[in-house]
Amino acid sequence: MISAARPYSRQCLHLRNFSLQRIRKLSVSAGERIGIRIPEKATPKIGEIVNKALELQDDITVEAGSSKDVFDLLANSIAGHKNSTKSIKVDIPFGYRHTDGDDKLTFDSDIPIFEGERQVAIYNNSNEYLTSLIDASSKLSDIDGVETVFLVHNPEVIAQANQGKDKMDNLLECFQSLETACCEGKISSYGISSNGMSLDPGHPLHLPWRNVLDAALNAAKNVHGESAKLSTIQLPINLLETRGAGVAKEIYNFAQDSQHLDVNIFASRPLTCYPMGGVGDGFPFKLVDYQIKLGDQDGMRWTHQIRECPPHYASCLNAALGHFDGEELLLIEQGGERKMTVEERETLEGCRLLQSMLADLDLSLHELRSFEAYENNLATKVIPMIHNTFEELDEESARVLQEFFAAHGAAARHAIAKTTRSLLLKGGDGVPSYDVPADMTLQDFAIQYLLKDNCLSKVMVGCSDPSHVEEALNAAEKLT
Numbered sequence: 001m002i003s004a005a006r007p008y009s010r011q012c013l014h015l016r017n018f019s020l021q022r023i024r025k026l027s028v029s030a031g032e033r034i035g036i037r038i039p040e041k042a043t044p045k046i047g048e049i050v051n052k053a054l055e056l057q058d059d060i061t062v063e064a065g066s067s068k069d070v071f072d073l074l075a076n077s078i079a080g081h082k083n084s085t086k087s088i089k090v091d092i093p094f095g096y097r098h099t100d101g102d103d104k105l106t107f108d109s110d111i112p113i114f115e116g117e118r119q120v121a122i123y124n125n126s127n128e129y130l131t132s133l134i135d136a137s138s139k140l141s142d143i144d145g146v147e148t149v150f151l152v153h154n155p156e157v158i159a160q161a162n163q164g165k166d167k168m169d170n171l172l173e174c175f176q177s178l179e180t181a182c183c184e185g186k187i188s189s190y191g192i193s194s195n196g197m198s199l200d201p202g203h204p205l206h207l208p209w210r211n212v213l214d215a216a217l218n219a220a221k222n223v224h225g226e227s228a229k230l231s232t233i234q235l236p237i238n239l240l241e242t243r244g245a246g247v248a249k250e251i252y253n254f255a256q257d258s259q260h261l262d263v264n265i266f267a268s269r270p271l272t273c274y275p276m277g278g279v280g281d282g283f284p285f286k287l288v289d290y291q292i293k294l295g296d297q298d299g300m301r302w303t304h305q306i307r308e309c310p311p312h313y314a315s316c317l318n319a320a321l322g323h324f325d326g327e328e329l330l331l332i333e334q335g336g337e338r339k340m341t342v343e344e345r346e347t348l349e350g351c352r353l354l355q356s357m358l359a360d361l362d363l364s365l366h367e368l369r370s371f372e373a374y375e376n377n378l379a380t381k382v383i384p385m386i387h388n389t390f391e392e393l394d395e396e397s398a399r400v401l402q403e404f405f406a407a408h409g410a411a412a413r414h415a416i417a418k419t420t421r422s423l424l425l426k427g428g429d430g431v432p433s434y435d436v437p438a439d440m441t442l443q444d445f446a447i448q449y450l451l452k453d454n455c456l457s458k459v460m461v462g463c464s465d466p467s468h469v470e471e472a473l474n475a476a477e478k479l480t
Contacts, residue, residue, distance in 0.1 A: 030451050030476040035061035035091075035266060035458040042464035043070060050077035052466035054086065056473055061266075061458055063091035063151075068136040075140040089147045090140060091232065093193055094133050095125040095174075096154040107132075113157060125152055125170070127177040134186050147188035149232055150178060156196030156207040168211050175219035175230070182229040191232025193268060198235050198244035209233075209251050217260055227260040234460065236274075237267035239287055239424060239446050240431055245453060252455040264457035267450050271443055271462065285370035287420060289441040290413035293406075303417040304441055309365070310414055316407035320358055323400045326351035350389040357385065361408060365415045374412050378405075417442065444475040451479055 036053050038046055046064060053060050054077070064070045071092075078088055096113075098121050105112065109126035112119050130150070134141075141148045152174055158167045178190035196207030213230070220228035233251060237244035248265045255263045275282040289303045295312035326348045333340055340348065361382070368374055386401070393401070421442060427433030436445050450459045461472040 030479040031473050032059040034472050034476050035460040037460045037462045038064040046073040047077045048466045052469045054081045059087045061089045071137040071140045091149045093151045093153040095152050125174040150190045151193045153193050156205045172215045179219045179223040189229045189231035193234035234266040234268045236269045238270050240273045248455045266458040267456050268460050270459050283370040283373035287446040288443045289417045292410040303414045310410045313407045313411040316404045320404040324351040324354045368416050447475040
């Protein structure tokens with residue numbers, strides 16, 4: 001194991017035939033090949049998630065964000081286990097970071113990335129930015145036994161910035177800075193996390209893997225003349241985005257024959273698929289089954305255990321349609337009692353609009369592919385429409401709607417999981433068919449499938465809760 005505290009003379013000496021990484025690959029269990037990626041939304045739970053991984057694994061790789069707050073949370077969690085013999089690696093992504101459209105540039109070397117007129121990201125893999133992250137992560141790297149691995153994140157997007165610099169020249173400069181940081185003992189090693197390496201060669205953001213490895217070898221030659229400290233290549237690989245698996249095999253075979261590279265290949269996004277390999281517009285969809293509640297009495301069930309739509313959904317839909325049928329208002333005029341007031345007519349129109357919306361939501365279930373897209377539709381269209389239609393809802397109306405949306409959410413999860421499973425079983429449109437067992441969750445199958453690929457050292461599973469760590473490890477251990 002490379003220690004972050006080792007000086008240049010020891011860190012750069014490398015006996016190729018006795019590579020510890022290669023030896024570990026021969027003996028590591030499936031569970032130890034699960035890496036933990038903590039999404040930004042789960043930052044408050046970093047301590048719980050890391051503690052669960054430390055409790056269940058001996059060889060731990062964790063990736064979170066790249067802010068000082070995240071580094072300190074990781075350090076505080078790991079420090080509680082500092083007397084253990086566990087192997088702990090922390091992958092630190094840097095370079096490409098998403099923005100909310102109005103984020104200010106922090107460094108002179110920051111490069112804004114735009115979609116149309118909207119700023120969507122900031123890119124910076126300069127030595128200036130790297131140095132700031134190394135300083136910010138010092139509390140983490142100072143922990144004995146912790147290896148910090150800095151991952152250059154999506155360097156291919158430098159081509160979008162129109163800065164007049166070739167993306168490979170930029171990557172070489174970045175790798176030279178990282179090689180220097182390794183030799184100075186500031187970081188343990190470095191790597192790259194790239195969507196571009198898995199893209200078709202004809203795509204403008206394609207990043208040839210051989211060029212990346214050549215950049216690492218040239219950087220090492222320019223800085224110290226020894227083996228490259230490039231330790232990690234992270235590629236998006238899952239059941240639907242399969243090109244990365246072929247790239248991983250090519251890299252693996254090349255590295256096996258190289259005397260100056262010792263690279264681990266990680267699969268990122270094993271359960272999350274994006275349009276166009278992660279560079280297109282649109283919402284992701286997940287290779288997962290969901291646990292859903294089947295009414296008040298039936299408890300929680302997995303979607304693959306339910307053949308048809310959740311049984312309580314139909315009753316909740318009918319209750320909502322009936323509640324907002326406006327029958328009482330219609331009877332006012334139809335019974336000759338009196339004419340409706342302006343307010344009553346507006347309420348009746350609101351009920352009709354709401355009934356139409358409920359019917360549309362019901363009909364859309366068979367078209368759903370992404371739960372993220374479903375939630376976005378609720379947040380940006382459905383809920384605002386309800387607020388704009390009714391100034392205020394009485395307690396009973398609010399209860400009926402709440403029960404409907406809870407049941408519809410369960411039905412949506414079931415429909416999405418069922419459609420995803422059907423796609424995997426049938427294949428087509430460039431997707432191979434998979435023999436997914438009926439009694440296995442999609443996430444278990446997806447994780448186990450990748451773990452059978454000997455080219456992959458780690459499968460980095462997104463975990464936003466400690467329970468997700470357990471589920472991923474349980475899926476892995478079922479292989480042994």
